[in-house]
Amino acid sequence: MDSIAVRIAGDSGDGIQLMGTRFAVSTALTGADFATFPDYPAEIRAPAGSLFGVSAYQINLGSGTITTAGDSPDVLVAFNPAALKVSLPLLERGALIIINNDSFTARNLARAGYKQDPREDGTLEDFQCVTADISRLNLESIKVFGLSKSDGDRCKNFWALGVLLWMFERDLASVEDWIRRRLDNQTKIRNANIAALHAGHAYGENTELSASVPRYDIRKSEMPPGEYRSVTGAEALALGIAAAGELADRPVMFCSYPITPSSPLLHRLALLGETGVGTFQAEDEIAAVCAAIGASYGGMIGVTSSSGPGIALKAEAIGLAVSAELPLVIVNWQRGGPSTGLPTKTEQSDLFQAVYGRNGDTPLPVLAAASSEDCFNIAVESVRIALRHMTPVILLVDGYLSNASEPWKIPDISALEPIEHHPAPAPCKDQDAQRQAFRRDENSFGRPWIVPGMEGLMHRIGGLEKDIETGHISYDPANHQQMTDLRQAKVDCVANYIPAQSLECGADHGDLVVVGWGSTYGPIYQATIETGVSFVHLRNINPLPVNLGELLGRFDTVLVPEMNNGQLAALLREKLCLQTVSFPKVSGQPFRISELVDRIESLKKEGK
Amino acid sequence: MSTELTAKDFTTTQEVRWCPGCGDYAILKSVTRALADAGASPESTAFISGIGCAARFPYYVESYGFHTIHGRAPAIATGLKLANPELDVWVVSGDGDALSIGGNHLMHALRRNVGLKILLFNNEIYGLTKGQYSPTSRVGTVSPSSPAGSVDMPVSPGQFALGSGARFFARAVDADKEGLSEVLQGAHAFAGASLTEIFQNCIVYNKDVFASFTDRKDASKMQLRLKHGEPMLFGDNAKKGIRFNKDTFALEVIEVKSSPEDVLVHDETNEVVARLLIDLQEPVALGILFRKPAQSFECAFYGLHPSEMKRSRSVAEFLRGASSWTVSPENS
Numbered sequence: 001m002d003s004i005a006v007r008i009a010g011d012s013g014d015g016i017q018l019m020g021t022r023f024a025v026s027t028a029l030t031g032a033d034f035a036t037f038p039d040y041p042a043e044i045r046a047p048a049g050s051l052f053g054v055s056a057y058q059i060n061l062g063s064g065t066i067t068t069a070g071d072s073p074d075v076l077v078a079f080n081p082a083a084l085k086v087s088l089p090l091l092e093r094g095a096l097i098i099i100n101n102d103s104f105t106a107r108n109l110a111r112a113g114y115k116q117d118p119r120e121d122g123t124l125e126d127f128q129c130v131t132a133d134i135s136r137l138n139l140e141s142i143k144v145f146g147l148s149k150s151d152g153d154r155c156k157n158f159w160a161l162g163v164l165l166w167m168f169e170r171d172l173a174s175v176e177d178w179i180r181r182r183l184d185n186q187t188k189i190r191n192a193n194i195a196a197l198h199a200g201h202a203y204g205e206n207t208e209l210s211a212s213v214p215r216y217d218i219r220k221s222e223m224p225p226g227e228y229r230s231v232t233g234a235e236a237l238a239l240g241i242a243a244a245g246e247l248a249d250r251p252v253m254f255c256s257y258p259i260t261p262s263s264p265l266l267h268r269l270a271l272l273g274e275t276g277v278g279t280f281q282a283e284d285e286i287a288a289v290c291a292a293i294g295a296s297y298g299g300m301i302g303v304t305s306s307s308g309p310g311i312a313l314k315a316e317a318i319g320l321a322v323s324a325e326l327p328l329v330i331v332n333w334q335r336g337g338p339s340t341g342l343p344t345k346t347e348q349s350d351l352f353q354a355v356y357g358r359n360g361d362t363p364l365p366v367l368a369a370a371s372s373e374d375c376f377n378i379a380v381e382s383v384r385i386a387l388r389h390m391t392p393v394i395l396l397v398d399g400y401l402s403n404a405s406e407p408w409k410i411p412d413i414s415a416l417e418p419i420e421h422h423p424a425p426a427p428c429k430d431q432d433a434q435r436q437a438f439r440r441d442e443n444s445f446g447r448p449w450i451v452p453g454m455e456g457l458m459h460r461i462g463g464l465e466k467d468i469e470t471g472h473i474s475y476d477p478a479n480h481q482q483m484t485d486l487r488q489a490k491v492d493c494v495a496n497y498i499p500a501q502s503l504e505c506g507a508d509h510g511d512l513v514v515v516g517w518g519s520t521y522g523p524i525y526q527a528t529i530e531t532g533v534s535f536v537h538l539r540n541i542n543p544l545p546v547n548l549g550e551l552l553g554r555f556d557t558v559l560v561p562e563m564n565n566g567q568l569a570a571l572l573r574e575k576l577c578l579q580t581v582s583f584p585k586v587s588g589q590p591f592r593i594s595e596l597v598d599r600i601e602s603l604k605k606e607g608k
Numbered sequence: 609m610s611t612e613l614t615a616k617d618f619t620t621t622q623e624v625r626w627c628p629g630c631g632d633y634a635i636l637k638s639v640t641r642a643l644a645d646a647g648a649s650p651e652s653t654a655f656i657s658g659i660g661c662a663a664r665f666p667y668y669v670e671s672y673g674f675h676t677i678h679g680r681a682p683a684i685a686t687g688l689k690l691a692n693p694e695l696d697v698w699v700v701s702g703d704g705d706a707l708s709i710g711g712n713h714l715m716h717a718l719r720r721n722v723g724l725k726i727l728l729f730n731n732e733i734y735g736l737t738k739g740q741y742s743p744t745s746r747v748g749t750v751s752p753s754s755p756a757g758s759v760d761m762p763v764s765p766g767q768f769a770l771g772s773g774a775r776f777f778a779r780a781v782d783a784d785k786e787g788l789s790e791v792l793q794g795a796h797a798f799a800g801a802s803l804t805e806i807f808q809n810c811i812v813y814n815k816d817v818f819a820s821f822t823d824r825k826d827a828s829k830m831q832l833r834l835k836h837g838e839p840m841l842f843g844d845n846a847k848k849g850i851r852f853n854k855d856t857f858a859l860e861v862i863e864v865k866s867s868p869e870d871v872l873v874h875d876e877t878n879e880v881v882a883r884l885l886i887d888l889q890e891p892v893a894l895g896i897l898f899r900k901p902a903q904s905f906e907c908a909f910y911g912l913h914p915s916e917m918k919r920s921r922s923v924a925e926f927l928r929g930a931s932s933w934t935v936s937p938e939n940s
Contacts, residue, residue, distance in 0.1 A: 029933050174931060181930075220935070229932040242923045251918075253690060272926060276919040278909070280690060283716040287683035290676070290713075294656075294687020297674060298695070302687065320677050410927045452654040452672035452688065452695050460620075460667050462675030472622070473667070 003062025004216055005070025006164070009087045010079025010100075012055040013045045015157035017403070020057025022175050023164060024405045027061045028230035029174055033221035034061040035522060037069030037590065038403040042260070042343045049103075049111035054086045063219040067371075067522030069404070071592040075167075077160055079103060079134070081112035093126040096213065098163070100156075102135035130213055132203070134160055141199030142192040151189065155196035162200020163209070168216050172201055224409065231408035233372040233401030237331065238268035240379025242275040243411075245301055247380065248387055248419035253295035254303045255280045255288045260343040261402040262305045262333040285310035289317040289330065296326045297461075299451035301383055305331035307399060308350045309340060312357070318392050319358045320463045322487060325438075325447050327386035327421070328393070329379075334518075335399040336588045345588030346400035348518050349564035354394040355542050355571065361484050363491040365389070366542040368396040370521040373408040375401065378539060380416060387421040388497070389490055390446040396541065398519035398563070400590070422448045427456025434459045438471040444497075445490035494543050501545035506534030509554035511607050512600065515580075517541060517568055520561060520591055527596035531604070541571070549576040557603060559583055561596055615640040618650060620670045626661060631782035631808040635729065636668055638785055639698075642792035643671075653696045656685040658710055660702040661736050662729040662808075679710025682717035685724050686905075693906040696796070699726040703744040704734050707763050711743075714803075719773035720905040721800035728765055728803060729782075731810035732817050739813035751813075766886030769803045770879060770898060776802035777882065778896045781822050782809060787833065787894055794896050800904045821892040832888065834895035836876040842891050850888075852881075859884045861891075876900070 006023070010016045017038055027034045037058040046053025060070035072092045078084040080103035091097070099119065109117060118124055119131060138159040139152050147155075158179070165172060176194055183190035203209060245252035254277060256266045270279045278300070282288035285306055292302030306314065311332045321328045334350045336342025354366045365385050369378045378395060386393045425436050425448055433450075437459040440447045450457045459471060467474040468482050504521075505528055506513070513534040516524040521537050528535035536551065538544070552558050552572070558580045560569040566582035573580055583599050585591055618640035626632045643653065653671035657663035659678035666673025676684050681699045689697045699717075706714050706728050717724055733751070734740040740753040744765065748757040769777045776798045778791035788806065795802040807818045821830035829843045832850065840850035841864060849864045849871035859881075864871060875881065882898035 025931065029931060031933055031935060178930070223935050225935050225937040227928075227932050227934050229927075229929045231929070235929065239923060239927060242926070246919060246923050251691075253687065255687060272923075273912070274919070274921040275923045275926065278690060280687070280909075282683065282686075283712055286680060287686075287713055287716065290680045290683035291687035291690070293676075294684035294689075295691040296687075297684070298688040298691025300691045316677055317680065324674070410932065413922075413924050413927075451692070453652055453692055455651045458650050458670060458672050460673035460675065462666070462673075463677055464675060 005060040006075040007073035009056040009083035016055040019157040031220035033066040049108040100134035145192040159196040159200035162197040166204030234264035236375035240376035244383035253300040255291040285313040289314040321392040351567040424450040504535040513555040523591040638788040657700040658705040662702040665700040682713040715772040722905040729808040731808040733814035832891040
């Protein structure tokens with residue numbers, strides 16, 4: 001078997017995300033390739049048994065190249081009727097469903113909107129169904145520890161994980177180690193979870209399950225040699241930011257306000273203090289970006305992070321950083337909008353906000369991460385651009401990548417180029433420090449990074465328009481035009497420093513090219529391989545690579561699938577004067593490979 | 609520095625653009641003099657401001673300066689102070705900037721006790737936008753946006769500060785060189801967040817709004833100038849004093865000679881009395897009303913970052929995470 005997709009679904013209080021994450025890490029250790037999709041509700045503990053409270057974790061693992069969490073799960077673990085109801089439409093006939101019998105009570109069935117028990121009315125006829133009294137068996141297995149019923153019930157995710165690990169012929173040791181470390185000081189709960197894990201595994205081995213359930217042996221994927229780990233987008237981005245600080249030989253100050261799904265980055269960076277990273281939890285989104293600007297003004301690499309609603313609040317301050325020509329990195333973990341929208345669901349609908357969303361003509365560079373592991377490299381690149389050009393940079397990441405994990409070849413930081421900035425000049429009595437502060441590099445238009453504390457270079461900056469040479473306040477009409485042109489030229493010239501756009505796959509000319517950005521890399525890659533068309537993936541959104549127009553011009557049709565209402569398609573039309581075919585999807589769910597294949601095939605037919 | 613600096617060394621060549629007669633001129637003079645007197649070094653001093661008339665201040669001080677956006681100066685200054693705790697960071701703000709649009713940031717800078725010297729130029733009006741009533745305007749203030757008189761209750765900067773957990777609150781009058789100089793010195797020396805309210809006379813939009821206690825002829829009987837450890841006396845020949853009335857839980861004015869032993873001695877660390885002093889109307893309490901040092905935010909922050917943001921471990925040590933595996937050339 002080349003690949004298999006597993007979906008675990010239950011109540012938001014069932015520990016689904018934890019169970020999925022441990023399964024992913026266990027998968028990683030076997031050397032298989034994998035991709036995950038955490039799909040959870042906005043409510044921390046939604047009413048038990050409700051449809052909207054279903055939390056799910058999907059993982060696709062295989063010996064080939066895996067780039068998506070899988071269109072259709074081959075195995076579903078359903079902890080309750082609501083989880084079954086929500087997940088069933090995703091399954092193909094013949095999929096294996098493991099059901100927790102104990103939760104199929106009359107009340108839970110009603111909550112899920114089932115008039116009849118789906119286990120008995122033929123609903124599951126086309127599937128291979130295994131029902132087990134998971135709740136009861138779990139509680140029995142940990143009876144000796146004397147936990148309360150509610151504490152005991154919380155172990156059932158590990159009981160079910162034990163069954164899964166048995167199905168995939170996995171070793172329990174790594175999960176057990178993790179439980180030991182995680183629950184180090186809670187002996188009873190720790191031992192109960194370990195016992196549940198073993199009991200689930202033994203259940204698979206010893207009971208009738210052995211006869212009815214296939215066992216999956218996924219072999220190692222053919223990955224390039226090297227040392228690997230499993231990494232989420234938040235982990236990779238945190239390490240990338242820390243690495244950028246090291247490469248620039250500057251401390252990093254990360255200032256943020258908690259918001260879903262951005263907070264995991266704050267949590268990760270808070271653990272990296274020893275690498276020269278400070279974390280400051282500000283009182284609000286505006287204070288977060290402002291404190292980051294203050295830190296940059298003081299000579300640290302200021303970084304802030306949020307998702308759409310928070311980025312909206314930061315807009316005025318981002319404009320200040322553009323005006324004052326200070327470095328800053330703003331990470332946007334894009335979630336469903338508008339307004340509060342779908343906090344835990346993924347989207348790509350903040351592209352316009354990033355490129356255009358400020359008052360005045362206020363351009364800035366925009367980058368987008370292609371995958372969880374790409375978050376590392378793109379964080380380094382973002383800081384590099386911010387320091388070289390003395391500008392804020394927006395880094396767009398599709399929200400679900402925050403918690404989605406995949407294998408990552410551990411990089412060699414010492415092999416990366418150091419990050420440079422324009423150093424402060426020597427103080428000079430004959431020179432006006434005000435002019436020295438705004439003597440910009442003629443190629444990058446970056447100005448020297450002069451910070452308070454430096455002797456003899458005192459100067460004043462601000463958000464009022466300033467004279468292009470002296471930096472003093474200026475209301476001169478010609479000067480404002482010059483400054484506006486300068487700000488645009490600075491962002492445009494970033495294109496001279498980024499790699500030329502290349503193709504991910506397919507011929508370099510032809511009928512059809514698919515253009516993607518962000519996390520759609522995975523499904524588009526698979527779909528274009530399957531259909532034999534060409535694929536261009538953008539990591540630089542603003543400015544676009546200089547050769548992009550010429551490259552895309554070699555194709556008759558440019559198809560742009562994206563998880564918004566056609567924003568990149570519009571941007572390409574505007575910037576490249578190019579006709580595009582938009583393929584928008586705004587459901588809070590990633591593209592499936594099959595829907596992309598269908599769209600490509602129908603376009604091919606239309607073209608003929 | 610081989611020679612001692614004077615107020616002039618802290619003055620830029622920029623033309624000052626406040627209205628003729630504006631109270632800000634006097635404040636600027638007192639601040640530059642206070643910096644010189646305190647032996648501050650221009651390169652280690654930064655003035656951060658938001659938006660408003662007061663916010664032009666950094667352009668006129670020969671130090672580092674950042675004129676930022678409306679209300680956010682305390683947040684930007686917090687980032688700067690974290691980046692370099694050695695700096696003397698001043699925040700210059702007005703009543704609209706600090707207490708309306710920026711109220712949230714002021715509250716958090718004060719409760720965190722970030723080492724910022726915050727100057728609040730209170731003129732009870734919006735000057736730069738041409739005279740609308742402000743969050744400190746008294747009820748009934750007639751302005752372009754309140755032609756029938758404002759109806760909202762004003763905020764008390766002092767009560768706001770203490771309610772937020774501020775450890776330093778002082779007051780002075782713009783033109784009062786001696787009194788202003790004294791509180792500026794106190795603010796400069798204070799290690800945590802200090803809020804200094806300066807009664808500033810906006811001669812265009814709210815002229816003489818503080819005249820009842822700033823007019824020279826009435827100053828002695830309308831001003832209570834506080835000094836730590838000294839009795840609270842005021843009026844001609846210091847004939848009047850302040851007493852705590854145990855029945856009403858309030859401060860009251862007494863004739864000193866009738867019961868001198870009742871006159872309160874100013875204890876600047878007493879927060880309860882400070883709150884009563886803030887609300888005193890006749891006389892108005894000036895000077896350092898409350899000063900009670902505590903660990904500053906930046907000290908606590910760097911206590912948690914013992915490496916002082918210096919890299920003590922390389923990022924490479926963290927790349928592996930909890931577990932990793934190796935793909936060797938033969939099995940790939």
